[in-house]
Amino acid sequence: MNKFSHESLSPELIHLLGHDERAPAHTHDLGHLVYPATGVLSLVTSDGSWIAPSNRVVWVPADFEHQHRAHGAADMRVVFLPAQMAAALVDRPAVLATTPLATEAMLALTGPGRRTKASTDRLRLVILDELTATGEQPLHLPEPRDDRLLAVTKLVEEDLANPVSLAELGRQVGASERTLTRLFQQETGMTVRQWRAELRVHRALLLLADGLSVYDTAAECGWANPGSFITAFTSLVGMSPGRYQHSLRG
CATH class of the missing domain: 2.60.120.810 (Jelly Rolls)
Structure with missing residues (x-):
């Protein structure tokens, strides 16, 4: 350092x-x-x-x-x-x-x-x-400390386009859905759903900066349609994905 x-x-x-x-x-x-x-x-x-x-x-x-x-x-x-x-x-x-x-x-x-x-x-x-x-x-985007949570976040990050239930993620990392829910709230101050939504917008910001289209970014980050992506993105970032991309070109 x-x-x-x-x-x-x-x-x-x-x-x-x-x-x-x-x-x-x-x-x-x-x-x-x-x-x-x-x-x-x-x-x-x-x-x-x-x-x-x-x-x-x-x-x-x-x-x-x-x-x-x-x-x-x-x-x-x-x-x-x-x-x-x-x-x-x-x-x-x-x-x-x-x-x-x-x-x-x-x-x-x-x-x-x-x-x-x-x-x-x-x-x-x-x-x-x-x-x-x-x-x-x-x-x-908070970083959890617990090894099970870190394993869950890695699984989510690796495949945002295909959402997996918390119960299924728990089976993969050896923890119950209830345990993961409690730990997520304790360590990040967020629910798993809130954390994942934040992660998707973070990823979208980077993909849009790389020049990916709004439509392809929505699909890559797991939104069912561009409209729901635009709404979620705008509420967190304060501008639409299209306007955001335009500001980067400017």
């Missing part, structure tokens, strides 16, 4: 990542916001994964070990927050919905122009005001 001081980063705080490029596990001494101006970014930790398209921002607290992965060519903007400002946000990673004002402030902060500390802090406060008003977004 690498430990980075924020002073060692480029002054623009812009990182261009190629498709499927990954950053090694590392921490920073300040909490920071990560915004994909283009592309899609995954944040991976031991507690699970968070995913952010261009209408979302990932919050990473100070000293929290994490990795980044780009899906599509990603223009990653990083905004560091002093400890007193970071206290306004949660003490764990989270995905937050951005706003046009917050987006412009982040682009301004990470642009080439030099700013005074007072100017920088004003823009940081604008971003915080906007992001705390929109709140945390449901684009976090």
